[in-house]
Amino acid sequence: MNPTLPYNDAQTVTLAIIAVVLPFAAFVVNFLLLGKSKASGWVSTLAILASKVLAANVFFKVWDNHTIHAQQVWFTIGATKVQAGILLNNLSVLMLLLVSVIALPVHIYSTAYMKDDEGYSRYFRYLSLFCFSMLALVVVDNLILLYAFWEVVGFSSYLLIGFWFTRESAIMANKKAFIMNRIGDIGLLIAILILFVQYRTFDIEQIFGNKGSIVNSVITNGQWISRLGSVPALWQYIAVGGIFLAVAAKSAQFPLHTWLPDAMEGPTSVSALIHAATMVAAGVFLLGRFYPMFNGTELTILAIIGCFTAFMAATIALTQNDLKRILAYSTISQLGFMVMAMGVGAYSSSLFHLATHAFFKCLLFLVAGIVIHQMKHIKDDNNLDIDPQNILHMGGLRKKLPLTFIAALIGGLALVGLPLTSGYLSKDGILIQAFDWSDGKADILKLVPYVALFTSWLTAFYVARLIVKVFFGDFRLQKMNPQIHIHMGDGGWQYKVPLVFLAICCLFPVFSYSPVFYEDAWLNKGFAKVNFLARENMYHYIIPVLVNVLSVVVMYGAYVVYVKRNSWSFPQTGLLFRISFNEWYIDTFYNRVIVRFVMWLSYASYWFDRKVIDGLVNLVEKIGIALAGIAAWFDKHIVDGFLHLIADIVHGIGGFARRFQGGKIQYYLYSMLLVLVTVFILKLIWT
Amino acid sequence: MINLNDFMLVSVVLFCIGLFIIVSKKNAIMILIGIELMLNAAILNLVAFGKYDRINNGGQMFALFAIVLAAATTAVALAIILNVYRRYKTINPDKINQLKD
Numbered sequence: 001m002n003p004t005l006p007y008n009d010a011q012t013v014t015l016a017i018i019a020v021v022l023p024f025a026a027f028v029v030n031f032l033l034l035g036k037s038k039a040s041g042w043v044s045t046l047a048i049l050a051s052k053v054l055a056a057n058v059f060f061k062v063w064d065n066h067t068i069h070a071q072q073v074w075f076t077i078g079a080t081k082v083q084a085g086i087l088l089n090n091l092s093v094l095m096l097l098l099v100s101v102i103a104l105p106v107h108i109y110s111t112a113y114m115k116d117d118e119g120y121s122r123y124f125r126y127l128s129l130f131c132f133s134m135l136a137l138v139v140v141d142n143l144i145l146l147y148a149f150w151e152v153v154g155f156s157s158y159l160l161i162g163f164w165f166t167r168e169s170a171i172m173a174n175k176k177a178f179i180m181n182r183i184g185d186i187g188l189l190i191a192i193l194i195l196f197v198q199y200r201t202f203d204i205e206q207i208f209g210n211k212g213s214i215v216n217s218v219i220t221n222g223q224w225i226s227r228l229g230s231v232p233a234l235w236q237y238i239a240v241g242g243i244f245l246a247v248a249a250k251s252a253q254f255p256l257h258t259w260l261p262d263a264m265e266g267p268t269s270v271s272a273l274i275h276a277a278t279m280v281a282a283g284v285f286l287l288g289r290f291y292p293m294f295n296g297t298e299l300t301i302l303a304i305i306g307c308f309t310a311f312m313a314a315t316i317a318l319t320q321n322d323l324k325r326i327l328a329y330s331t332i333s334q335l336g337f338m339v340m341a342m343g344v345g346a347y348s349s350s351l352f353h354l355a356t357h358a359f360f361k362c363l364l365f366l367v368a369g370i371v372i373h374q375m376k377h378i379k380d381d382n383n384l385d386i387d388p389q390n391i392l393h394m395g396g397l398r399k400k401l402p403l404t405f406i407a408a409l410i411g412g413l414a415l416v417g418l419p420l421t422s423g424y425l426s427k428d429g430i431l432i433q434a435f436d437w438s439d440g441k442a443d444i445l446k447l448v449p450y451v452a453l454f455t456s457w458l459t460a461f462y463v464a465r466l467i468v469k470v471f472f473g474d475f476r477l478q479k480m481n482p483q484i485h486i487h488m489g490d491g492g493w494q495y496k497v498p499l500v501f502l503a504i505c506c507l508f509p510v511f512s513y514s515p516v517f518y519e520d521a522w523l524n525k526g527f528a529k530v531n532f533l534a535r536e537n538m539y540h541y542i543i544p545v546l547v548n549v550l551s552v553v554v555m556y557g558a559y560v561v562y563v564k565r566n567s568w569s570f571p572q573t574g575l576l577f578r579i580s581f582n583e584w585y586i587d588t589f590y591n592r593v594i595v596r597f598v599m600w601l602s603y604a605s606y607w608f609d610r611k612v613i614d615g616l617v618n619l620v621e622k623i624g625i626a627l628a629g630i631a632a633w634f635d636k637h638i639v640d641g642f643l644h645l646i647a648d649i650v651h652g653i654g655g656f657a658r659r660f661q662g663g664k665i666q667y668y669l670y671s672m673l674l675v676l677v678t679v680f681i682l683k684l685i686w687t
Numbered sequence: 688m689i690n691l692n693d694f695m696l697v698s699v700v701l702f703c704i705g706l707f708i709i710v711s712k713k714n715a716i717m718i719l720i721g722i723e724l725m726l727n728a729a730i731l732n733l734v735a736f737g738k739y740d741r742i743n744n745g746g747q748m749f750a751l752f753a754i755v756l757a758a759a760t761t762a763v764a765l766a767i768i769l770n771v772y773r774r775y776k777t778i779n780p781d782k783i784n785q786l787k788d
Contacts, residue, residue, distance in 0.1 A: 663784035666710050673706070 184249020251283025
């Protein structure tokens with residue numbers, strides 16, 4: 001460690017490193033030692049428990065105290081020394097704690113949820129790797145390491161989404177997630193390279209810190225000027241664009257959001273982790289780390305895209321029938337809120353929302369997991385041909401799964417953002433600051449907070465629809481098949497303890513002693529960039545009231561519509577319904593245009609490869625064969641022929657000559673006579 | 688008057704008969720007889736040409752000499768034939784071909 005650090009800080013850094021490495025150690029132990037043993041689940045769980053304890057320790061030492069930055073030289077290229085180390089500031093310790101706290105209940109839950117799965121130990125290996133990569137991602141101080149762990153997060157999520165790799169749909173989903181994330185990775189890589197060229201360092205603290213290079217660089221006259229030189233401002237825009245791509249891919253923002261709903265193919269507990277604290281949080285975390293990089297216009301674009309994503313995903317969530325898909329779109333919608341909050345300058349509220357969202361979304365997914373598990377049992381017991389995730393089959397489960405129902409209710413209310421829940425504190429903070437931000441902006445930008453407001457009512461509606469359809473009314477499956485045999489319950493303590501823990505974390509006291517005013521939340525005070533804490537105008541009173549009153553009305557409306565179905569129902573055929581139900585046709589569009597174009601391109605390349613390049617090679621080969629054939633023919637017929645001719649001549653002469661030596665004495669006489677006669681005849685002729 | 692041509696004619700006929708016997712007979716004794724005939728043709732020539740010799744009766748002398756020589760060679764040849772017969776149980780020269788490749 002860095003010897004200049006005080007003893008306490010060095011200790012804190014060591015604790016943080018141990019906290020990060022423990023899940024990796026669990027991964028290695030599971031991988032090398034345990035094989036298919038059921039102990040792997042408890043090894044991973046214990047590792048993450050220890051991580052959590054250490055992370056909490058680190059958190060309380062660093063939070064609101066001072067930044068700890070320890071590093072040492074990793075390698076040197078030319079004159080550039082690349083340092084690797086640990087950067088513990090408010091943001092990273094918050095994430096460190098959040099990730100480990102969310103991961104722990106998920107691990108406990110998984111030990112029961114995956115109990116009967118064949119890939120039990122493989123699952124925990126991947127899960128530990130996933131947690132390790134995320135924990136490492138949040139504490140590293142170096143862009144190269146950041147990029148590396150960013151990739152490992154993507155890779156381990158790929159493994160987990162495609163966990164049931166025998167299913168075709170899971171393979172498609174993890175491929176899609178991976179490819180979408182690659183697009184973002186390219187953006188991040190480009191951004192990192194541009195930053196290095198401009199600032200000659202990979203050190204996050206040196207670039208983005210309070211006294212860092214970003215603060216001291218400006219854009220004037222189309223030049224991006226830093227202490228080390230200047231480049232055209234275009235490069236700054238490209239770098240920011242790359243970062244945005246990375247954020248959009250990991251945090252599922254429009255237009256790269258389509259992988260997230262498909263990522264539901266993984267086990268539900270993985271979905272909980274991906275949606276709550278690890279995968280999608282990485283994007284917002286990156287935005288938090290790179291925040292000083294963005295200038296005013298870029299932030300506005302960020303706000304617009306976040307707002308649009310939130311609105312779009314909420315409208316899609318209204319009509320979906322797959323339990324996990326609804327939750328997936330609600331995640332996209334909430335991530336849209338976070339990105340929008342970053343865009344409007346509500347830095348702390350965005351991270352606050354990230355934290356609260358992590359708890360209630362994790363809770364909702366665990367609830368969904370229990371419900372799906374029970375539905376699947378019913379399906380398997382009765383040999384029904386149903387989709388266990390379809391909410392149209394459910395209903396009236398509140399009596400059968402009482403604890404699950406209460407947990408779902410708390411999580412749902414937090415997602416809607418009603419008072420007394422944590423969601424209220426964070427979401428209203430975002431909305432209020434969005435209104436503050438839009439004051440004095442152009443008219444079109446004034447639309448942003450209103451759309452966000454509308455989106456939060458939509459959220460209220462789809463949450464109410466989800467909860468009503470699943471937990472209220474009659475059990476529709478039983479109604480359709482009255483003979484089926486049902487026994488279901490909340491499950492063992494591995495299910496109950498995580499639910500209770502997460503449900504408590506969804507309530508306001510965890511984050512603030514005041515249930516109403518978001519400004520009092522300790523999390524908001526931890527980030528120095530906050531300047532919206534003063535109640536400077538009426539928005540701070542109107543917005544929460546407006547949001548909540550209307551939300552309650554909307555939820556009651558949904559309750560009335562879906563429980564007492566005889567009143568009035570929504571049309572299922574209109575244009576808006578079809579747009580929403582088909583997810584805005586974005587996937588269809590991608591499949592029709594981009595995928596088809598890429599496929600066409602690859603077929604064309606394939607054709608080119610087959611016909612032209614292979615053809616060329618084949619042609620050369622054919623020419624070679626032909627030349628060789630000619631050479632062989634020449635060799636055989638001319639060269640060999642000549643030799644054979646000589647041999648044949650010699651043979652012929654020999655054959656001819658040996659005829660005279662037949663072993664018959666009288667033949668010798670004949671030949672002698674012949675010669676003599678010939679000589680005499682010739683002599684006669686010539687004379 | 689018998690002149691040289693008549694002697695020559697008889698000699699040629701003798702020689703040709705001897706030659707024919709040599710090339711056609713399959714019996715070593717007969718071949719030996721053929722050789723003797725040819726030799727006699729030559730001796731006849733020697734006697735006939737002796738008429739023109741400056742030394743008197745030189746041809747006859749040579750003829751006598753040759754006849755003695757012929758008798759000697761014939762004895763040797765018969766001895767060889769006898770040995771050949773012992774070895775090969777035949778005196779057909781076509782069958783005696785062990786030197787053939």
